[in-house]
Amino acid sequence: MQVFHDVAGRIESRPLLDWKAQGKPIVGYTCSYLPAEVFHAAGILPVRLRGIETDGMDIGDVYFGPFICSFPKCLLQLVGKGKYRFLDGAVITPGCDSMRRLDECWRKAGKDYEGVLPGFYYYFDVPHKAEGHGLQWFVAEIEYLIAEVEDYFGVEITDEKLRASIAEYNKGRRLLEAVESLRTAESPVISGADAFSATIAGAIMPRGEFTEQMAAWLEALEEKPPIDNVQKRVMLIGSISDDLELMRLIESQSGALVVSENLCFGARREGRPVDESGDPVKALADHYLGASICPRMYGKYKQRRALIEQKIEGANVDGVIMQNIRFCDLHGAENALFERDLEALGIPCLRIEREYGPMIDRGRLKLRINAFLERIGRRKRNAG
Numbered sequence: 001m002q003v004f005h006d007v008a009g010r011i012e013s014r015p016l017l018d019w020k021a022q023g024k025p026i027v028g029y030t031c032s033y034l035p036a037e038v039f040h041a042a043g044i045l046p047v048r049l050r051g052i053e054t055d056g057m058d059i060g061d062v063y064f065g066p067f068i069c070s071f072p073k074c075l076l077q078l079v080g081k082g083k084y085r086f087l088d089g090a091v092i093t094p095g096c097d098s099m100r101r102l103d104e105c106w107r108k109a110g111k112d113y114e115g116v117l118p119g120f121y122y123y124f125d126v127p128h129k130a131e132g133h134g135l136q137w138f139v140a141e142i143e144y145l146i147a148e149v150e151d152y153f154g155v156e157i158t159d160e161k162l163r164a165s166i167a168e169y170n171k172g173r174r175l176l177e178a179v180e181s182l183r184t185a186e187s188p189v190i191s192g193a194d195a196f197s198a199t200i201a202g203a204i205m206p207r208g209e210f211t212e213q214m215a216a217w218l219e220a221l222e223e224k225p226p227i228d229n230v231q232k233r234v235m236l237i238g239s240i241s242d243d244l245e246l247m248r249l250i251e252s253q254s255g256a257l258v259v260s261e262n263l264c265f266g267a268r269r270e271g272r273p274v275d276e277s278g279d280p281v282k283a284l285a286d287h288y289l290g291a292s293i294c295p296r297m298y299g300k301y302k303q304r305r306a307l308i309e310q311k312i313e314g315a316n317v318d319g320v321i322m323q324n325i326r327f328c329d330l331h332g333a334e335n336a337l338f339e340r341d342l343e344a345l346g347i348p349c350l351r352i353e354r355e356y357g358p359m360i361d362r363g364r365l366k367l368r369i370n371a372f373l374e375r376i377g378r379r380k381r382n383a384g
Contacts, residue, residue: 001194001197001198001217003015003201003205003213004194004197004198004200004201004213004217005194005197005244007197007200007201007204007205008196008197008200008201008204008242008244009052009197009244010052010053011050011052011053011078011083011084012083012086013204013205015204015205015206015209016045016047016086016204019045019206020086024043024044024045025043025044025045025088025089025153026044026045026047026086026087026088026089027039027044027045027046027047027087027088027089027090027091027118027120028046028047028048028049028084028087028089028090028091028118029046029047029048029049029090029091029092029093029124030048030049030075030090030091030092030093030095030099030102031093031095031099031124031126032048032203032264032265032269032288032293032294033093033095033124033126033288033289033294034046034091034093034124034288035142035145035284035285035287035288036169036203037162037165037166037169037274037280037284038142038145038146038149038157038162038165038284039149040165040168040169040207041157041158041161041162041164041165042149042150042153042155042157042161043155044088044089044149044153044155045206047087047203047204048200048203048204048242048265049075049084049090050075050242051070051071051073051074051075051077051078051356051357052074052242052243052357053078053083054074054077054078054357056077057070057073057074057077058077059076059077059079059080059081059109060072060073060074060076060077060080061073063076063105063108063109064076064098064101064105067327068098068101068327069096069098069239069325069326069327069328069356070325070326070327070355070356070357071098071099071239071240071325071356072098072099072101072102072105074356074357075102076102076105076106076109079106079109079113079116080109080113080116082113082115082116084116084118085115085116087118088118088119088120089118089119089120089121089122089152090106090118090120090121090122091122091123091124091145092106092121092122092123092124093123093124093125093126094123094125094126095126095294095296096296096328096329096330098327103123106121107121119152120148120149120152120153122145122148124141124145125141126138126141126289126296127289128296128297128298129297129298129299130289130290130292130297134289135285135286135289135290138285138288138289139281139282139285142281142284142285143281146281159279159280162280162281162284163276163280165207166274166276166280166283166284167276168207168208168211169207169274170273170274170276171211172202172207172210172211172214172270173270173271173272173273173274174273175211175214175215175218176198176199176202176214176267176270177270178218179195179198179214179217179218180195180260180267182218182221183195183259183260183315184259184260184314184315184316186316187226187227187230188226188227188230188257188259189221189224189225189226189227190221190224190227191227191251191257191258192234192236192247192250192251192257192258192259192261193244193247193248193251193258195267196244196247196258196261196263196265196266197244198214198217199265199266199267199269199270200242200244200265200266201213202214202269202270203265203269227257229254229255230255230257230259231254231255231256231377231380232253232255232256232257232318232319232373232376232377232380233257233259233260233315233316233317233318233319234250234256234257234258234259234317234318234319234320234321234373235258235259235260235261235262235308235311235312235315235317235319235320235321236250236258236260236261236262236263236320236321236323237261237262237263237308237320237321237322237323237335237338238263238322238323238324238331238335239264239323239324239325239328239331239356240263240264240265240325240356241263241264241265241323241356242265243356243357245362246323246354246365247261249362249365249366249369250321250369253366253369253370253373254373255373255377256373259315259316259317260311260312260314260315260317262293262307262308262311264294268293271287271291271293272287272291274286274287275287292304293307294330295330295331295333295334296330301334301337304334305337305338305341308320308338308342309342309345312342312347317347318348318376318379318380319347319348319349319350319372319373319375319376320338320342320347320348320349320350321349321350321352321369321372322335322338322339322349322350322351322352323335323351323352323353323354324351324352324353324354325353325354325355325356326353326354326355332353335351336351339351348372348375348376348379350368350369350372352365352368352369
């Protein structure tokens with residue numbers, strides 16, 4: 001697990017530095033809707049951009065102002081401080097309006113801070129509907145992206161290379177699926193923090209190395225005994241989160257274990273394997289746009305709720321913690337709907353609002369989580 005925790009806990013991790021030392025390009029991206037296989041097929045390392053290690057907001061506040069989601073602000077703060085100078089390119093996706101503004105603010109910061117705007121800087125648009133013309137639009141967007149990558153980096157991305165990349169990414173998806181089955185089992189052998197660090201690493205490490213490390217970890221887990229004293233099985237959902245400290249905070253409470261999650265950096269990002277037959281661009285479009293996993297997609301709330309309910313049942317979840325970053329309208333509104341509908345089914349829920357980045361409100365969160373876990377404990381004692 002050490003390599004996964006190292007990658008998940010810092011921006012410039014060892015696998016990244018090794019890749020850069022070989023003179024190979026790195027492109028950062030902001031959203032799970034981007035088909036990373038396109039860059040893998042071009043010999044480029046796609047790295048999910050993160051806002052960890054932010055220790056101030058003097059740059060982010062200047063460009064964004066105070067009343068906006070703190071995730072893009074943290075990204076811009078690190079950009080301005082030079083934390084992402086190792087990037088050869090960046091791709092911005094409008095997951096929400098705040099992330100759309102990151103495109104504009106990063107371009108402006110590139111004029112004010114020398115060297116912070118990479119040479120390849122691309123806006124990758126994503127429709128809000130997956131049916132009909134929305135899927136056709138997304139196929140065209142992927143084709144435009146391929147053409148721009150080929151032109152800028154002087155590479156050729158053939159259908160054969162795309163299929164090989166899809167197959168390589170699918171190996172990791174199947175291994176992550178095996179990890180999820182161990183995590184959701186009646187007697188789990190891994191913590192939520194360990195499983196989450198592995199999924200984060202999958203969005204950062206070179207894919208071949210990630211697959212090898214995952215296979216070795218799964219082999220080692222065959223000899224690991226179940227975790228003792230699991231009394232409260234928790235699910236964590238909501239806004240973008242790649243901070244292991246929140247999951248560790250939950251699991252530091254007596255008898256609590258995060259046995260399932262539905263987060264943008266987590267298992268839902270990988271989803272089902274991509275079809276390895278037929279047109280690879282169409283297969284990528286079907287995979288990345290076809291599954292309604294994010295509240296930015298219109299008209300799919302019932303499908304997303306059904307997915308949550310399926311995970312709750314499959315992992316035997318005792319309660320759901322719904323977190324959203326302050327000023328995140330998408331997840332804030334949807335979490336309210338989830339809370340209403342899941343509580344009606346008898347599933348205890350806790351809805352918390354927080355800032356992205358360093359857990360300055362750790363004490364407040366710990367108090368609320370403790371009270372929620374006590375509620376679960378009383379409910380189970382009464383049922384018993």
